Amino acid sequence: SYVLTQPPSVSVAPGKTARITCGGNNIGSKSVHWYQQKPGQAPVLVIYYDSDRPSGIPERFSGSNSGNTATLTISRVEAGDEADYYCQVWDSSSDHRGVFGGGTKLTVL
Amino acid sequence: QVQLVQSGAEVKKPGASVKVSCKVSGYTLTELSMHWVRQAPGKGLEWMGGFDPEDGETIYAQKFQGRVTMTEDTSTDTAYMELSSLRSEDTAVYYCATDLISGSYYRYWGQGTLVTVSS
Numbered sequence: 423s424y425v426l427t428q429p430p431s432v433s434v435a436p437g438k439t440a441r442i443t444c445g446g447n448n449i450g451s452k453s454v455h456w457y458q459q460k461p462g463q464a465p466v467l468v469i470y471y472d473s474d475r476p477s478g479i480p481e482r483f484s485g486s487n488s489g490n491t492a493t494l495t496i497s498r499v500e501a502g503d504e505a506d507y508y509c510q511v512w513d514s515s516s517d518h519r520g521v522f523g524g525g526t527k528l529t530v531l
Numbered sequence: 532q533v534q535l536v537q538s539g540a541e542v543k544k545p546g547a548s549v550k551v552s553c554k555v556s557g558y559t560l561t562e563l564s565m566h567w568v569r570q571a572p573g574k575g576l577e578w579m580g581g582f583d584p585e586d587g588e589t590i591y592a593q594k595f596q597g598r599v600t601m602t603e604d605t606s607t608d609t610a611y612m613e614l615s616s617l618r619s620e621d622t623a624v625y626y627c628a629t630d631l632i633s634g635s636y637y638r639y640w641g642q643g644t645l646v647t648v649s650s
Contacts, residue, residue: 423593455636457576464626464640465576476638508576512635514585518592520566520578520635 424513426523433529440496442526444509447490452511454492456485459506459525468507469494496528504530533557535627535641542647548615551644553627555608564634565610567601569623570643579612579625584634617648 427445434440444454454472457465467476469485472492482497496503509523538552555563566581580591580601589601600613610627625644628637 464643467636467638470636510636517590519583519590520581522576522578525575
């Protein structure tokens, strides 16, 4: 089945830009979705179809996808952005269709 | 706005089965593609299965095939996920998740149901 690889952790100072990557074989040919999960809470969709933002998600959150890497970018990082972030794709070519990355812990220094 | 409310926490013995419910409000279940995702303690998200609108059928992750059954009661707008032959590794929070438009990502999530498997 399709594998998505994320760095276990990313650290960033407040006000700076955080970039969280999601690697996969020719992931640029797939649609990538991103979720934010804070401790004890259900995940929240922050980016869908590579770069679209659901209503209520700040413009500071953006996404891109090309080649073998998709990237979630968080600009002007705030303390409240500290969370786990997961990428996800839908792989219609296999039985295991809903594929999640292993997750990245974003720490705001 | 879609709201998903799940049943309460469960404690089960190894070998038993568990059935988790997910009540939909705001829309009807027939308008949604319901999926189930689980998260073991301290671990990441794991897709278990869900309805694929392109195929018109429920697809299960190979890991759970033969042990999981996902059903829907459209008269009460409630989805169910039943997992059998439970083992300690099945201890996790189980989420129902869906979206109005796509079956490939999840804008709406239930609050999660903790299932503990312990002798």
